[in-house]
Amino acid sequence: MDVSLTRNFCIIAHVDHGKTTLSDRLLEYTNTVTQRVLTAQHLDSMDLEKERGITIKSHPVTMHYPAKDGLIYKINLMDTPGHVDFAYEVSRSLAACEGAVLLIDAAQGVEAQTVANAHLATAQGLKIIPVINKIDLPSANLDLCITQLEDILMIPGEEAILASGKSGIGIQDILEAVVARIPPPRWSHHPAVRALVFDSLYDSYRGVITYARVFSGSVKAGDQMLLMSNNQKSEIKEVGVFTPKMTKMDTLGAGDVGYVISNIKDTSDIKIGDTLTLVKNPATDMLPGYKEVRPMVFCGLYPLESQDYEKLKAALSRLRLNDAAFLYSSESSVALGFGFRCGFLGLLHMEIIQERVRREHDVEIISTYPSVVYKVKTHGKDEIEVDNPVNLPDPGTILYISEPTIRASIHIPNESMGDILSLIMEKRGVCDQTDTLDGNRVMLTCNLPLNEILVDFNDRLKSVTHGYGSMDYELGAYQESDLVKMDIMINGDPVDAFSSIVHRDKAEGKGRVLCEKLAEIIPPQMFKVAIQAAIGGKIIARDNVKEMRKDVTAKCYGGDISRKRKLLDKQKEGKKKMKMIGKVNIPPDTFIQILKN
Numbered sequence: 247m248d249v250s251l252t253r254n255f256c257i258i259a260h261v262d263h264g265k266t267t268l269s270d271r272l273l274e275y276t277n278t279v280t281q282r283v284l285t286a287q288h289l290d291s292m293d294l295e296k297e298r299g300i301t302i303k304s305h306p307v308t309m310h311y312p313a314k315d316g317l318i319y320k321i322n323l324m325d326t327p328g329h330v331d332f333a334y335e336v337s338r339s340l341a342a343c344e345g346a347v348l349l350i351d352a353a354q355g356v357e358a359q360t361v362a363n364a365h366l367a368t369a370q371g372l373k374i375i376p377v378i379n380k381i382d383l384p385s386a387n388l389d390l391c392i393t394q395l396e397d398i399l400m401i402p403g404e405e406a407i408l409a410s411g412k413s414g415i416g417i418q419d420i421l422e423a424v425v426a427r428i429p430p431p432r433w434s435h436h437p438a439v440r441a442l443v444f445d446s447l448y449d450s451y452r453g454v455i456t457y458a459r460v461f462s463g464s465v466k467a468g469d470q471m472l473l474m475s476n477n478q479k480s481e482i483k484e485v486g487v488f489t490p491k492m493t494k495m496d497t498l499g500a501g502d503v504g505y506v507i508s509n510i511k512d513t514s515d516i517k518i519g520d521t522l523t524l525v526k527n528p529a530t531d532m533l534p535g536y537k538e539v540r541p542m543v544f545c546g547l548y549p550l551e552s553q554d555y556e557k558l559k560a561a562l563s564r565l566r567l568n569d570a571a572f573l574y575s576s577e578s579s580v581a582l583g584f585g586f587r588c589g590f591l592g593l594l595h596m597e598i599i600q601e602r603v604r605r606e607h608d609v610e611i612i613s614t615y616p617s618v619v620y621k622v623k624t625h626g627k628d629e630i631e632v633d634n635p636v637n638l639p640d641p642g643t644i645l646y647i648s649e650p651t652i653r654a655s656i657h658i659p660n661e662s663m664g665d666i667l668s669l670i671m672e673k674r675g676v677c678d679q680t681d682t683l684d685g686n687r688v689m690l691t692c693n694l695p696l697n698e699i700l701v702d703f704n705d706r707l708k709s710v711t712h713g714y715g716s717m718d719y720e721l722g723a724y725q726e727s728d729l730v731k732m733d734i735m736i737n738g739d740p741v742d743a744f745s746s747i748v749h750r751d752k753a754e755g756k757g758r759v760l761c762e763k764l765a766e767i768i769p770p771q772m773f774k775v776a777i778q779a780a781i782g783g784k785i786i787a788r789d790n791v792k793e794m795r796k797d798v799t800a801k802c803y804g805g806d807i808s809r810k811r812k813l814l815d816k817q818k819e820g821k822k823k824m825k826m827i828g829k830v831n832i833p834p835d836t837f838i839q840i841l842k843n
């Protein structure tokens with residue numbers, strides 16, 4: 247097929263602005279999927295995606311559209327994830343296209359990720375088609391959206407298409423704009439075969455499936471392919487496109503988006519953003535923009551019941567097969583036993599993996615505090631990376647510790663400005679720019695330590711702004727900070743699972759809260775138990791667990807010995823379930839309760 251009749255585009259938007267719903271409509275309109283087959287939100291195939299209503303993985307689909315000009319176009323659509331944790335996937339999907347449909351929720355207007363995604367698309371040289379979506383909503387404010395489009399994104403208002411994925415308004419207009427405004431596939435005349443790898447998936451029957459966009463040349467079964475980042479060679483077994491089902495084809499040619507199955511065994515050999523070429527007449531220059539993604543957030547995952555260790559291990563290895571950005575290695579904790587240290591792209595990624603372990607693999611787990619990766623320099627040694635507080639070298643030997651920061655753009659209503667500025671300050675952030683977006687909203691640009699936004703920043707942003715605030719961020723540089731390791735001791739024994747790396751100024755406050763909480767959660771013991779927070783042996787906060795023996799038989803006056811025995815047995819059983827830390831019995835859900843908050 248002639249490349250001039252191919253169009254590749256993706257849909258980008260802020261979370262929940264309706265990408266998946268609109269994609270479904272496009273599939274239906276082009277008869278790619280019939281109404282009968284079209285289950286709601288067809289492209290979100292993972293159960294968890296459906297339940298949480300978010301798109302985690304990008305799914306490409308090839309459609310055929312008979313345009314008003316009488317020609318039939320091959321249109322490849324990418325549905326992209328909207329959340330910041332998956333920004334790298336968004337930018338790879340963008341790199342596989344020539345244009346982007348930018349969705350704006352008519353009731354919400356332009357939000358942080360609308361701006362971030364529009365900038366990503368412009369940076370990749372894509373043509374943007376603005377679409378104001380959900381115009382069926384009674385709260386739709388078209389005038390405001392058009393003004394924001396012009397003032398914030400510098401896109402002429404008259405280019406906007408009005409649509410509703412739900413009621414099917416504007417679908418043909420969007421397809422016509424894709425054909426007319428988006429240029430045909432670029433770089434198709436390059437002399438060698440070049441395809442961009444934008445995703446990979448593990449299928450238990452077919453092995454590793456690589457998603458690729460061919461820029462020049464063509465690939466077919468039997469070709470020897472070469473991945474340029476690691477020089478990995480393998481034989482192609484099958485190529486095809488997504489309709490959205492995997493459909494085998496003879497070749498994938500310039501402009502095509504589809505899949506390549508080769509005899510590569512491990513998904514970790516496939517790097518997103520890599521360039522695929524052929525061993526025969528290989529390309530010498532890679533397609534632009536490849537970068538290695540590295541996990542930014544780490545935590546320990548432990549089975550609640552120690553006999554579930556193998557089950558947890560199997561679950562993690564399964565999840566890893568489909569998610570090269572997720573890492574894990576075994577570790578052990580005095581308090582929690584044997585478990586795994588896991589690395590994630592961000593907090594949402596972490597939550598999703600934990601949820602999938604619980605749900606799809608039926609293993610109850612405890613997770614430790616999330617931690618970022620610190621860089622630590624000690625006397626006479628090279629800088630090392632520390633992602634677990636337990637591994638922090640002896641404080642006496644440390645010259646400096648530096649921590650990762652982020653550059654955040656935060657969109658908020660004007661009236662929340664004061665509260666958000668105090669929140670940023672509380673989180674050790676510095677705000678260096680304030681831009682007015684329209685009469686009602688401002689955008690703050692600030693630097694924040696990544697560690698500070700890990701736990702509750704987004705929730706607090708949403709609650710202070712009554713749901714109207716939104717944030718996007720990119721990683722910034724590392725910066726030196728006065729960081730210390732805080733230990734928690736129960737009856738004099740440090741409990742490694744509660745150790746954390748904190749800023750010195752915040753240690754005391756945080757230590758006090760933790761001690762108080764633990765004192766509350768741990769049931770009264772037979773003797774007085776001290777709970778202490780300490781930095782390098784110096785106690786900074788302390789609380790006590792109450793000393794008491796609950797006499798469960800007190801109410802049974804009289805001689806009913808069998809009843810007494812039963813109650814005492816029950817008490818004994820209750821004790822068995824406790825976790826021993828030194829001489830202190832701690833209920834297992836203490837860890838969950840503390841680590842949750």
Ligand SMILES: Nc1nc2c(ncn2[C@@H]2O[C@H](COP(=O)(O)OP(=O)(O)OP(=O)(O)O)[C@@H](O)[C@H]2O)c(=O)[nH]1
Nearest residue numbers: 261262263264265266267300301328380410411412
């Ligand atoms: N009223 C109305 N609601 C819509 C429309 N399109 C989508 N929605 C609703 O908006 C919510 C989000 O829609 P999705 O299509 O899942 O949004 P998304 O952008 O794919 O979400 P992420 O993948 O998480 O970024 C759902 O509850 C939809 O039913 C529309 O045109 N009108």
